[in-house]
Amino acid sequence: MSDEIVTQIMELAAEVSDGEELLERAEGVGLVMRGEAMYGSWDAALATALVKACEAPAAATAPPPAVRISHSDDGPNEVEDFPREAEEGWDGPVVMVAGDRAVFTVAADRFRTSHQTPAEVDPFAPRGAGVNIEVALANPDEEAIVAISNVGTAHSFDSRIVPSVEGHVLHAADVVGVASDESIVAMWSRREMRRCNRFAHVTVGGKIKASAIKEFGRHGPDRYGVQALLLSDEDAICTAFLERERGTRVFCASLAGNGIHFSARDVRTMGLKAQGVKAMDLGDDNTVIGAFNTDGCDELVVLSAYGYGKRVALEEFRVQGRGGQGMILMRPHLDGDELAAIAPLPSLNKDLLVLTRGGHVARIAATAIPSPGRSARGVRLLKMPEGDRVGVVSVLPGSGPA
Template identity: 30%
Template sequence: MSQVLPVEITEEVKQSFINYAMSVIVNRALPDVRDGLKPVQRRILFAMYQEGLLPGRKHSKSAGVVGEVIKKYHPHGDQAVYDAMVRLAQEWNLRYPLIDGQGNFGSVDGDPAAAYRYTEARLSPIALELLRDIDKDTVDFVENFDGTAEEPTVLPAGFPNLLANGSTGIAVGMATSIPPHNLGELINALAAMIDDPEITLDGVMQHLPGPDFPTGGRLNRVGLKRAYETGKGSLRLRARVRTEERGGRRMLVVTEIPYQVNKASLISQIASLVRAKKLEDISGLRDESDRQGMRIVIELKRGANPDVVLNQLFKQTNLQTSFTINMLAIVNGEPRVLPLLAMMRAYLDHRREVVVRRTRFDLKKAEDRAHVLEGLLIALDHLDEVIALIRASRDGAEAKAGLMERFALSEVQAQAILDMRLQRLTGLEREKLQAEYRELQETIAYLRAILADETRLWGVVKDELLAIREKFADERRTLITEFAEGFNPEDLIEDEPMVITMTAAGFLKRTPLEDYRAQGRGGMGAKAGRTKDEDEATRVFVAQMHDDLLFFTNRGRVYREKVFELPEAQRTARGTHVKSFLPLEEGEEIKALLSLRSLTDPGYFVFATRKGVVKKTAIRDYQNLNASGLIAINLIEGDDLVDVRIAGSGAEVVMATRGGKAIRFPLDEVRATGRASQGVRGIRLKEGDEVVSLIVVPKDWEGDLLAISSHGYGKRTPLEEYPLQGRGGQGVITFKLNEKVGHLAALLAVDGDEDLLVLSRGGLAIRTRVRTISQYSRPTSGVKVMNLASGDEIASAFVIKPHD
């Protein structure tokens, strides 16, 4: 009669989940430290061995193998078994494949294997070493899931498969990731451990310098020793790339890729970055791989620096990856993270046990045979008497008993005499039996010596490993080296001046300064950038290639990019949209740009907003600036950022307005505040007026302020004509405005030796010497600096220092 027991659901769920987790951990996802195999892998290999699918024999349909595994050993899905079988045959996944597959078993491009009804397989030669001596009671067997057959709990493992082929797997709450190694190096290290059981990790690494991946590549040794010491770590892998030249053009040729990287996905990844203009120096990409090996060709534009492009590829693509090490394996039925030495010792202990059990098996077999031969030889020594005794017996039982009593034989010996064929009674057969007996005595002595002498026992383990090394060892594929992950491409890039241009629609470019030719005052200018309707150039300045370019947005955030990382374009090109390389949110726009050598420099950022607010914040407050940006200033609703400048202690600030007013005051009147602050009033504005320029100059500076109007008029006025006032006033007149000259477009600080670069909203630019622009007093309009087409006006202006 059934009985219903009430239980707490929380306890039932907890216990059931623990049972499930342990089942997955021990019986499915993690390898055994001894043979390096997961249960499904072990069952596949054993089933193929039982079916006689040995090296040198004919391949057999994979469907048959899968069926045999499911039928006898692994009551799970057929596709799961086949997937595990396929991986054992893939030379780009296993350093030493355990299955010799025939047919389509997938590719490094990620192509799936053909269905199991099409492919065929057999054991590879090295897989046979995992199974060798399995019939000699070397490992324990258990009943299968339905009690109809037996399967091994572990394989004899003639070579260290776990470290040679590595393993990856995800269980419940834990995962394993063990890298593959070179078999020859690994066996050398194991031999050294046998010779010196107290060997250190440094001693082992003299023989085993590090992992050896099936796809080759380059491995950074940084962090490797620590990973071996603890069983956990992370390693950097890089593709192996060489530079070639064809037809005057350089190209990068990838011949080896990092382990577990999909070649087709890698090529697609590079192509996507090229289309997004994040890799601007690449002109072509193709896959020339064939049966001879891998060859991915990346063609470079003329003048491109291969080292810079390569390191951009390492940074942005899977040409450089990380391999996580977590050396988790099943030890005595429990999951454990093992350092390298412990994992090697566990394997050697397993091999010692296998050799002991095999030796005992062989010894018993030899002793049993010798025992039989002793009886046969006794019978031959008394042949006439034996024959007479047998002839006189009524039946076999009486004959056996008589032989045992007369010659003191065992039942086994007596039965062997009775079973002996008459031809064995010849003299020649007697000699063969005596020779066999002598050989058996030698074998027995040898086997007993192995079991009696620990040194000799370990010598057998070592000799067998060395024999496998001679048979299967190959050359190392992965180059272990040290490469600076913090490679600075600035070392390879000339620090030349560039003109940074951004349009109202957010298109950005950098153009060599030399592309802008100097002209006389009043010229029409050269075409500076292609614009479309309602897309006008709004930000232009000069920066060095090695500078950090800081992007300040309308939402008060700041982002950073290196100038050399920006897309380069010709003077007449539109450029690339800023959202393609900055993580701007919806509605976020760039309002100010600033170039800087280092965010650890002393000094301050000085901010000016359209509504007359000024703010001062230490540069070092922004040194944690990363790709996601930081808050730069807290703007009040309806206000916008006009400009940001760099200043030191004692500097003076000039703020100029669209209505032709300017105020000059000491920066010390502005208290330094944090990044997220709002700032204080810098200039009091009349209704409808707004700030257009921010100037920061050193104390006692004796230069001029150069004013440019929207209709192209300009002048220079000595700074001393602008009285030093208190912060927050209305300022003084700096430009006489009327319909002819327009409104004030920009106010700049100049020494007189610079060039002036003026850009119109229509995309025209002119570069002229500052000294050609005459000096005038504050309440004047100046002279024509740039002729504009009807409807066009000045967008911005900036000075180019003499060293530029």
């Protein structure tokens, strides 16, 4: 009984500021009376409670997250520290396609990881390839690669015939049967494709179409391609992605700086010859610059053409119906700047590979990218030569701590 009274004194004392406040509460008066009866005086009861409080173990509280300061030209950026570990495949191959349709592979450990921003960029212009890299696929888990072109054709090729950057690179026409006016905008492994139920395309004009994987037939697309989407004359494929579960969501971003987050259920499954439905209301002089399925992803990274960017939590975008204008993702604050690329970020353990239009590359640890909030402007993430612009952003397995 005495231990119970002491415990009650300790709990009540933690809720009041002084003795007068304690006596103003009904339970406090009763506690004083019982304490005096048990210990002979109220002072003795308080003394016993004080001794017990000193002996009690401190309540376990989570320490505040450590903060690492990443300096930029615009001032220091606070970034949450994260116990990064090197992931399997962090140094593995990356299949790339250049703007002149040259195809090659490069080992990811060729790119040094920057753990602070703004990151320095390194020259990257493989012999025999143009400087403008259009698409990159890290660590394909099978030799067979599926490639989607800007005119809506799905091709397949064997990555084993794609040369490394140490040799003379091949053109896409030597690997897959693409036409002279085609360019590759998305790639994934055939094995990954077989694990999924649907694949989706998003066009620069803001349309989206989802088709069942089985539409490709038993063997899937071949070297010469399968028509996967009918396009109007002025439209083209911006990107394509896979969908494992029907209940997932889609995120699209526009050149003007908006993002829309909607359910994949809003996009019914269509045949290969369908033209799709509206994903985003773009207005005049605006296009889609990227889209992805948000399955397994809590954040995204957005970059502007001039190398400014940030991390943004997807939960900051309410889920709405497709076809709307969306919400502000990032507004570039320099004249002539505009959004250039987005990428899903499954974990802070990842790295971002950024390829520029002028033939430069940077590998940035996700922990080095600040997350100031959806409505905040981006910070400078890259130190690029004057006139250069961000082209492609690809997610790589994390290379570990600094």
